Amino acid sequence: MTFQEFKKELFAQAEANGFSDYEILFLGSDGFSVRVLNGEITEYKSTASQGVGFRGTIGGKMGYASSEKMDASVIGQMLENAATNASIIEEEEIEKLYHGDKSYPEVNAYNPALNEVSASDKIKWALEMESYAKSLDPRVKMADFCTIGNAESEMLMANSYGLNLSQKRNMASATIFARVAENGIMKSSMEYWTGRDFGEFDYKALAEKAVEDALSYLGAESIPTGAYTIAFDNDSAKDLFAVFSGIFMAENAQKGFSLLSNDKVGTEIAVPHITLRDDGVCKKSLGSIAFDAEGVATQQKAIIENGVLKTLLYNLKSAAKDGVKSTGNASKAGLGGAIGTSCTNYYLVPSETSFDEMISGVEKGVIITGMAGLHSGINPVSGDFSVSADGFLIENGKKTKPVEQITIAGNFYDVLKNITAVGSDLRFHSMGQGGIGMPSILVEGIRVSGL
Amino acid sequence: MLDKQLVYDVLTAALATGGDLAEIFMENTAKNNIVMTNGQIEKANWGIDYGLGLRIILGTNAIYAYTNNTSRDSLLKLAKDSAQAVKASLKEDPTIKSVIVLDRSERAVFADTVQIPVKDVAKSDIVDRLRIASQAAYAYDPLVTQTSNTFLSVVQDVLIVNSNGVWAEDRRARTRVVVTSVASEGNEKQTGTESPGTKGGIEFLNSLDMEKMGRDSARVAVTMLKADLCPSGRMPVIIDNAFGGVIFHEACGHSLEATGVAKGASVFADKLGKAIASPIVNAVDDGTLTGEWGTLNVDDEGATTRRNVLIEDGVLKSFLVDYLGGLRMGTPSTGSGRRESYRFAPTSRMTNTYILPGKDTPEEIIADTEYGLYAKQMGGGSVSPAEGDFNFAVLEAYIVRDGKIAEPVRGATLIGKGHEVLMDIDKVGNNFEAAQGNCGSLSGSVPTNVGQPMVRVKEMIVGGRK
Numbered sequence: 062m063t064f065q066e067f068k069k070e071l072f073a074q075a076e077a078n079g080f081s082d083y084e085i086l087f088l089g090s091d092g093f094s095v096r097v098l099n100g101e102i103t104e105y106k107s108t109a110s111q112g113v114g115f116r117g118t119i120g121g122k123m124g125y126a127s128s129e130k131m132d133a134s135v136i137g138q139m140l141e142n143a144a145t146n147a148s149i150i151e152e153e154e155i156e157k158l159y160h161g162d163k164s165y166p167e168v169n170a171y172n173p174a175l176n177e178v179s180a181s182d183k184i185k186w187a188l189e190m191e192s193y194a195k196s197l198d199p200r201v202k203m204a205d206f207c208t209i210g211n212a213e214s215e216m217l218m219a220n221s222y223g224l225n226l227s228q229k230r231n232m233a234s235a236t237i238f239a240r241v242a243e244n245g246i247m248k249s250s251m252e253y254w255t256g257r258d259f260g261e262f263d264y265k266a267l268a269e270k271a272v273e274d275a276l277s278y279l280g281a282e283s284i285p286t287g288a289y290t291i292a293f294d295n296d297s298a299k300d301l302f303a304v305f306s307g308i309f310m311a312e313n314a315q316k317g318f319s320l321l322s323n324d325k326v327g328t329e330i331a332v333p334h335i336t337l338r339d340d341g342v343c344k345k346s347l348g349s350i351a352f353d354a355e356g357v358a359t360q361q362k363a364i365i366e367n368g369v370l371k372t373l374l375y376n377l378k379s380a381a382k383d384g385v386k387s388t389g390n391a392s393k394a395g396l397g398g399a400i401g402t403s404c405t406n407y408y409l410v411p412s413e414t415s416f417d418e419m420i421s422g423v424e425k426g427v428i429i430t431g432m433a434g435l436h437s438g439i440n441p442v443s444g445d446f447s448v449s450a451d452g453f454l455i456e457n458g459k460k461t462k463p464v465e466q467i468t469i470a471g472n473f474y475d476v477l478k479n480i481t482a483v484g485s486d487l488r489f490h491s492m493g494q495g496g497i498g499m500p501s502i503l504v505e506g507i508r509v510s511g512l
Numbered sequence: 513m514l515d516k517q518l519v520y521d522v523l524t525a526a527l528a529t530g531g532d533l534a535e536i537f538m539e540n541t542a543k544n545n546i547v548m549t550n551g552q553i554e555k556a557n558w559g560i561d562y563g564l565g566l567r568i569i570l571g572t573n574a575i576y577a578y579t580n581n582t583s584r585d586s587l588l589k590l591a592k593d594s595a596q597a598v599k600a601s602l603k604e605d606p607t608i609k610s611v612i613v614l615d616r617s618e619r620a621v622f623a624d625t626v627q628i629p630v631k632d633v634a635k636s637d638i639v640d641r642l643r644i645a646s647q648a649a650y651a652y653d654p655l656v657t658q659t660s661n662t663f664l665s666v667v668q669d670v671l672i673v674n675s676n677g678v679w680a681e682d683r684r685a686r687t688r689v690v691v692t693s694v695a696s697e698g699n700e701k702q703t704g705t706e707s708p709g710t711k712g713g714i715e716f717l718n719s720l721d722m723e724k725m726g727r728d729s730a731r732v733a734v735t736m737l738k739a740d741l742c743p744s745g746r747m748p749v750i751i752d753n754a755f756g757g758v759i760f761h762e763a764c765g766h767s768l769e770a771t772g773v774a775k776g777a778s779v780f781a782d783k784l785g786k787a788i789a790s791p792i793v794n795a796v797d798d799g800t801l802t803g804e805w806g807t808l809n810v811d812d813e814g815a816t817t818r819r820n821v822l823i824e825d826g827v828l829k830s831f832l833v834d835y836l837g838g839l840r841m842g843t844p845s846t847g848s849g850r851r852e853s854y855r856f857a858p859t860s861r862m863t864n865t866y867i868l869p870g871k872d873t874p875e876e877i878i879a880d881t882e883y884g885l886y887a888k889q890m891g892g893g894s895v896s897p898a899e900g901d902f903n904f905a906v907l908e909a910y911i912v913r914d915g916k917i918a919e920p921v922r923g924a925t926l927i928g929k930g931h932e933v934l935m936d937i938d939k940v941g942n943n944f945e946a947a948q949g950n951c952g953s954l955s956g957s958v959p960t961n962v963g964q965p966m967v968r969v970k971e972m973i974v975g976g977r978k
Contacts, residue, residue: 098775104857105597107577110563127559129580130540135560142558149635151552181600205775240777240898247777247898283973286744316549317658320699397543397559434903437892438925442694442701447742447925447975449903465901468744468925468975474699510744510975 064089067113067131068219071139075117076221078140080124082158083117084220086354088396093180094210097187098203106210114396115139116158122147123156127397156378156400161224162358165351166342170230172257175211178233183209186235186264194239194268200279201272202247206238224356232347232491233259239271243279250274255347255491274430281451281463283511290426290481291469291507292419292455295488297429298499302409303492304435305444305473309339309364310390310402311373315382318442320474323383326370331477333368336410341389343406346489346496350405354494355391359405362388365477376402392493408498411487416501419482426455427464427509444473464511471507479506513538513671513681516613518584522566523611523675525591529599530606531568531575533835534591535674537812538564538582539854544630544665548642550658551650556635565854568594570601572840576857612677619679622809626685626713630665633714638663641722642689648726649693653734657701658694659726665714670812678814686805686959687716688948691725695733702739702922704732704907709805709948709959732889732908739920742909742976748884749926749972750877750912750939755890755947757962759969760795760867762893762902763930764788768822768830769848770837770860771954772897779900779931783828789934791826792870799847799863805948806863806961813849813858820846822865834860852956859955867964870940874966877939879915885924885974886910886917892949900930925975933969941966 062070064087075083089111096104112129117140124147126139187209194204213231218224236253252271254262293301313319321330331337341359342349350359355377363371375383376391379402392403420426430452438448447470454461484501519536526534540562547555563580564587575597577590598606642661649659668684688709695702706725710716751759764780772778780788789795799808799817808817813835821829833841834849837860850861878886886909893904906924910917946963 101571101573102601103573105573105575105601106857107575107593107597108855109579109581110855111580114559125555125557127557128562130560130562131580138560139558145635146556146558149546149553149556149639152549152554153552180597184600203775203777205777247779249777249896249898317694317696317701320701395559397557399547399555399557433894433896433901434892434905434925434927436894437905438903439905440701440703440923442703443699445923445977447905447923447977449901449925449927449975451901466927466929466973468903468927468973470744470923470925470975470977508744508977510973512746 062131062133064217070133071115071136072221074136074140078144080117080119082221083115084158084218086114086396087217088112088214090212090214092210092212094208095184095187096206096208097191098205100188100192102184112396114393115143117143118158119144119147121155122150125397125399154378154382158220158222159224159356159377160222161356165358168228168342168349168351170349172231175231175233175257175259178259190237190264190268193265194237194272197269197272198276200241200243200276201239202242203240204237205240206236208236210234218356226352226356228351232257235262235264235267237267237271239275241275241279246279248275248278250278257347278463281465283466284454284464285512286510289509290423291504292423292426292428293502293504294428294430295484295486295499295501297432298502299490299497300432300435302499303497304439305441306404306407307441308444309374311375311379311383312402314373315379320444321370321373323373326372328370329368330370331365331368332480334483335365335368335477335480336363337365338363338410339374339404339407341405343496346406346498348406348491348494348496350494353389353391354393354400357387357389357391359389374402374404376400403493404497405495408487409483409500411485411500412483413485414482416484416486419484419501419503420455420460421458423455423458428453428455428460429469446471446473467509467511469507469509475506476504479504481505513540518587519673520611520613522587522591523613525588526566526568526594527609527611527675529595530602530608531570531598532609533569533675535567535813536564536671537854538671539668541666541668546635546638546642546663548646548661551643551646553639561853563854566590566594567857568598569836570598572836573601574836574857578854609675611675613673614677614679619681620810622682624683628714630667630714641717644722645691645726648723649730652727652730653695655695655697655734655737656693656730657696660692662690664688672810672812672814674814680810680814682809684711684808685713686711687714689720691729693729693733695737697737700737702733702736704729707948710803711805711807712803735920736908736922739922741978742921742924742974743978744974744976746971746973748881748968748970749974750881750884750886750966750968751890752888752966753943753945753964755962756887757866757947757964758890758893758904758949760964761862761865761962762895762904763928763933765862765865766895767897767900767930768832770831770833770841773831774837774840777898780828786828787826788828788931789823789826790937792940793823793826793934793937794868795823795866796821796868797832797862797865801864804864804946804961805959808863811847811849812851813845815845815847815849817847817863832860832862834858850955850958852958856955859953861953861955861958862951862960864946864961864963866946867940867967869942869944869965872939872941874941874943877941877966877968878912878917881912881915881968884912886912887926895930902930903927923977927973927975933972936970937967938970939968
C-alpha cells in the first residue's frame with residue numbers, strides 16, 4: 062500500500078469510527094553504511110524502513126496508535142487502540158490538532174548529489190581511512206568502527222483540517238575509533254564527520270585527529286581531589302548541555318520537573334555573556350527543519366539572551382497552559398510517541414576567543430574531553446550531576462598531562478552562572494530531529510574527585 | 513510468519529553469489545504503554561513494530577539489510593541486492609552453499625506461556641493499579657510533590673531461520689511497571705524509583721504490591737532530599753543486592769562480550785583460565801531462568817540459551833559469544849546473540865548476569881566496616897571495555913561509621929577499572945536478589961537482569977560534591 066492509499070483508507074475509517082479530527086504522520090528512511098576492520102568489510106548495511114503514526118480526537122480526548130506494517134489489515138486495529146487509549150486519558154488540558162501556519166521557513170536539507178556517490182567509493186575511503194590511521198604511529202593497534210555511510214528520510218504530515226506538509230533530508234557521516242597501546246595500557250579516541258557533501262570529507266584529517274587524540278591520552282593518571290577551574294571542550298560541553306536541555310521545556314516546568322518557569326522569563330539565570338539560542342533553521346547545523354511534530358512552523362529565537370531568560374520552549378498544549386504561542390518545539394519520540402517538547406537547533410553563541418587563549422589565564426585547571434555516566438549520574442530535575450571524566454591538566458595557562466579516573470560534580474543551574482569564558486570553536490552535532498552546537502566553555506565551582 | 517518456500521527462495525537468492533550462511537530475523541512486535549503523571553493518565557500509546565533483517569555471513573564478516581515490506585518481491589530484491597554486496601566483497605571464486613530449510617515437524621516452535629495476555633485486560637484496570645502507587649507515594653510524606661507511574665507491555669513474535677537448518681519461532685512477552693516519586697523542598701528535588709519487570713504477561717501485575725512500591729519510591733526520594741552531599745575520595749564501598757549487580761554488569765560483563773574480546777579490545781581478552789577476580793567471586797550469565805526479565809528460549813540467532821559460568825572462584829571460565837564472534841574467536845556460540853529489533857545485526861550480549869551468593873550476612877559485612885559508603889540502591893552505569901573504565905550512579909547511599917549505618921548522603925558516583933575492582937571484592941553476602949534493566953550497546957537496547965548479594969569492595973573512588 063502506498064502512503065496515499067493508506068492515508069485515504071485510514072482517514073475514511075477514522076471518520077466512520079467517530080473521530081472528530083485526525084492526523085497521519087509518515088516517516089520513511091533509507092540508509093547505507095559500511096564498516097571495515099583489518100582491511101576487510103566487516104559489516105555492510107543497507108536499510109529501508111517506513112511507518113505511520115496516527116493521532117485523532119474521540120470523545121474529546123486524543124488517541125494514539127502507530128504501525129510499521131502499512132497494509133489495510135492494521136487500520137482497524139490502529140483505530141480501535143487509539144480509541145481505547147483516548148478513553149483513559151485524564152489530563153485536563155486537551156491536546157489539539159493544528160490547522161497550519163500561513164507560511165513555513167525555507168529549508169534546504171537535501172542534496173541529490175549525495176546519492177550519486179557509489180558504494181565502492183565509500184568502501185574505498187573506509188579502507189583507506191583505516192590503513193592510513195594504522196600507518197600514522199606504531200602504537201596504533203587498531204582502528205575499529207571505521208564506518209562511512211549516508212541516510213535519507215522523508216516526513217509527511219496530513220490532517221483532517223487540510224494540513225499537508227513534507228520534508229526530505231539527507232546526510233552523510235564517517236566515524237573512526239583509534240585504539241593505541243603502550244606498556245600494555247590501551248587508550249582510544251573516536252572522531253566523526255557529518256555533512257551533506259562527500260566532497261568536503263577528508264578521511265586523512267579524521268584519522269589524524271583520532272590518532273593524535275588517542276596518543277595524547279597515554280600515560281593518563283588520576284589527580285588529587287580539590288578545586289580546579291574546568292574547561293569543557295566543545296564536545297563535552299555539548300554532552301552537558303544536551304543532557305540538561307529538558308530544563309528549558311515548558312512542559313517540564315509546568316509539571317515541576319524543572320526549576321525554571323514562565324514566571325522566571327525576564328530574570329537573569331546566567332552570566333551576562335551567555336546567549337543560548339534555538340533556531341529551527343540554522344545554516345551551521347544539518348538539522349534544519351521547517352515544521353515541528355504538530356505541524357507548527359519552527360522559529361528563530363533566544364532562550365537566554367545576555368544572561369536573561371527570554372522564553373521556555375513550547376508545544377501547543379504547554380503554550381495554551383501558559384497563555385503564550387507555541388514556539389514550534391513539539392517533538393515525537395518515534396512514530397508512536399506522544400507529543401512532547403524538544404530543541405530544534407540548540408546552541409550557545411560563540412565568542413572570538415580561541416580555546417588556547419581561553420585557558421591561558423588558568424593557573425590550575427582540568428580540560429574535560431570526555432564524560433561517562435551522563436545517562437545515570439545526573440538529576441535532570443535538580444540539575445545536580447556527578448560523572449566520571451577524563452581530559453588534561455591545565456598548569457599555568459597551558460594544557461599539560463592527561464588525566465583519567467576522576468569524577469566531576471556540580472549543578473547545571475550553577476554552571477550557567479559560573480561560566481567565566483566562552484570559546485570560539487562552535488561545533489554542531491545531530492540531536493533528535495535537529496542539532497546541538499557548543500563552543501568550549503570555562504567554568505568555576507565544579508568539584509573534582511580523584512586520588 | 514513466512515512459508516517454507518519463500519524462506520527457501522530468499523535464503524537461496526542471498527547465497528547465490530557466495531557467502532557461508534544466510535539468516536532471516538523477522539518480528540511483529542506490539543507495544544503498549546500507559547503513563548500516569550501526578551496521579552492522572554497523561555499518555556497512552558499502542559504501536560506495531562514490524563520488519564525483517566537479512567544477514568549474510570562471509571568468513572567473519574557480515575552483510576546486513578532490513579525492510580518492513582515483507583512481500584515476496586521486496587524480500588527477493590533485498591536478497592539479490594545483498595548478494596551483489598557479497599560478490600563485491602569476494603576475493604576468490606565462491607563455492608555456492610546449499611540451503612537447508614526445516615519441515616514444520618522439525619522446527620523449534622515455543623509454546624506461548626503467557627497466562628493473561630495484555631489484550632484480555634481492560635486498560636482501566638491497569639490505570640487503577642498505577643493510581644494505587646501514586647496515592648501511596650503522596651500519602652507517605654507531604655514532601656512528595658510529583659509522581660510518575662508507567663506501565664509497559666511488549667509482545668515480540670519472532671521467526672529466526674538460517675540456511676544451516678535453524679528454524680525457531682517464539683513469542684516473547686514482557687511486562688514492566690516503573691514507579692517514580694519526586695520529593696521537593698525549596699530548589700532541591702530528589703527522586704526514588706521502583707521498576708520491576710518480567711518475561712511474562714499481565715499476571716505479573718498480580719504479584720506486585722503497588723502500594724508498597726509507591727511508598728518505597730517515596731521513602732528513597734524523601735530520605736535523599738534530607739541527605740547531606742556525599743563526601744568524595746577513596747573509601748571502602750558496600751554495594752547492596754538487586755540493582756547493585758550493575759557493578760558486575762559494567763565492571764566485568766561488557767568486557768566479556770565477544771564484540772570486544774574477539775578483536776582484543778577488552779581488558780579480559782587474554783585472561784581465560786586466569787584469576788580476574790577475588791577467589792570469593794562466582795558469576796554466571798543465565799538466559800534460561802523462568803520468567804526473568806533477561807530470559808529467552810532462543811537467542812536472536814536461534815541458539816538455545818543456557819547457563820554460562822563466567823567466573824568460578826575468581827577464575828575466568830567463559831566469554832559471552834554470538835555466532836559471528838565465535839567464528840572470529842574459534843569458539844562456539846554461548847547463546848548470547850541478541851539485538852533490539854530487526855533493525856540491528858545481532859552481537860554478543862548479556863541476559864541475566866549475576867554474582868552468586870557467598871556466606872556472610874549483610875549485618876556481618878556492615879559490622880565489619882569501620883568507615884565507608886553503603887550504596888543501598890544503584891542507578892545505571894557504563895563502561896569502556898578496552899580500558900575497563902566504568903562508572904555508575906548511586907541513588908540511595910549512607911555513610912557507615914564504626915560498623916553501623918549512619919547518615920544518608922546523596923549525589924554519589926562510583927568509578928573504577930573493572931579488572932581492579934573485581935580483585936578488590938573482599939566480602940560476598942548471602943542475600944541475593946535480582947533487578948531489571950535495559951542495556952544499551954552495539955545491537956541496541958535489550959532487557960537484561962542484573963543481580964548479586966551484598967558485596968564489599970576494599971576501596972573505590974567515590975565522586976561526590978563535598
